[in-house]
Amino acid sequence: MTSGFFDFLHVNRDRTFRPKKRFPVGTLRYNLHKQAQATLHAGLDLRQAVQLPRDENFDDWLAVHTVDFFNRINLLYGTISDVCTAKSCPTMSGGSRYEYLWQDGERYKKPTKLPAPDYIHELMEWIEVRINDENVFPVDVMIPFPPNFKQTCKKILTRLYRVFVHIYIHHFDRLVAIGAEPHANTLYKHFYYFVMEYSLVAPKEIEALKDLTERLIPSSSTHVRRGQN
Template sequence: MSLALKQVFNKDRTFRPKRRFEPGTQRFELHKKAQASLNAGLDLKLAVQLPHGEDLNDWVAVHVVDFFNRINLIYGTISDSCTDQTCPVMSGGPKYEYRWQDEQRYKRPTALPAPTYMSLLMDWIEMQINNEQIFPTNVGTPFPKSFFQVAKKILSRLFRVFVHVYIHHFDRVSQMGAEAHVNTCYKHFYYFVTEFNLIDHKELEPLKEMTSRMCR
């Protein structure tokens, strides 16, 4: 991790990892296994594959939480340059605009400044992953039938953070020396969601050219 990312991580600010796996649990062991694969320099395409004998729901749950933590942190590195003035609409270039919708305040898709969108998004994801009915932490507690649907929605929305960061704030990422870290995180994310078909191909369009260069 670059010094810039460590500094953001150490600051007491909104954008920081919010969910940990409890030591001794099956999920913690899976998380360690996933991290060990990455640390061993294993090819990212291989590292995302479901380990033999493991449950797919568990594997997806571990990665959803991990990607949330990491992407949250990446946005934290550029959040000071993403303001209502610089980014009055949550977008990915002129062709793609993302509108926010939830079940409480914004019942219809609503155009919002990027920082507001990001804040609502991170709060919404945190609510999902801390909900025992959706992300059960006890071994033996079954996942709900809707789990994959929720996981896909979380990952699709997290992908939009990458789109916004790459298209509107990558100069800031480079300036902070975090380019390699962000690229590795993106490749890991991309290989994971495509391995298990977790994001619709239409959603991936905004970064299609960059992805084809980066993830040959």
């Protein structure tokens, strides 16, 4: 990351999505989050950094990463949000081949075409509701994760991936202009390694950024997916 990126983020902070969820200090998941962050800052290869630590529970690992990616992708989108408008981006798309329709079963009961900023606003609000619901993302380790927890995280992460698609395909020049490209690339690689390691985003979704992925991660076409039961 360059100083230009940080300067732009500071100036544009009123237009930037803020991180909206943290695990309380002293909890097991907070400690696991800090452990994951320390691993990243230690310069460990990202492929190794996503490996589940010995004797840790996978759902805990999934929870802290899902929350972390939500926060970080929020902030990344915030850096380009001033140029992502209903006029410049009338659809939530990734070029001419990919268009995403919004459906949440509540306000939008059927797949609905929205301008990209509206789609992303609805998406972030939809995710926030879930990660702040302690019946879905429990803070107390005595409260078990719900049986469909992995499926919920898969849906969250799949939809977050579409934000990467839109940013890279429609706003890449903006990332370069503000010096955010290295930051975005590192975040994307971290996200990619994590979701592929545990089969959390379908290959058909990943296809939208195939060229970028092969440039950043040359071995991506042969990356082994482990998955979790």
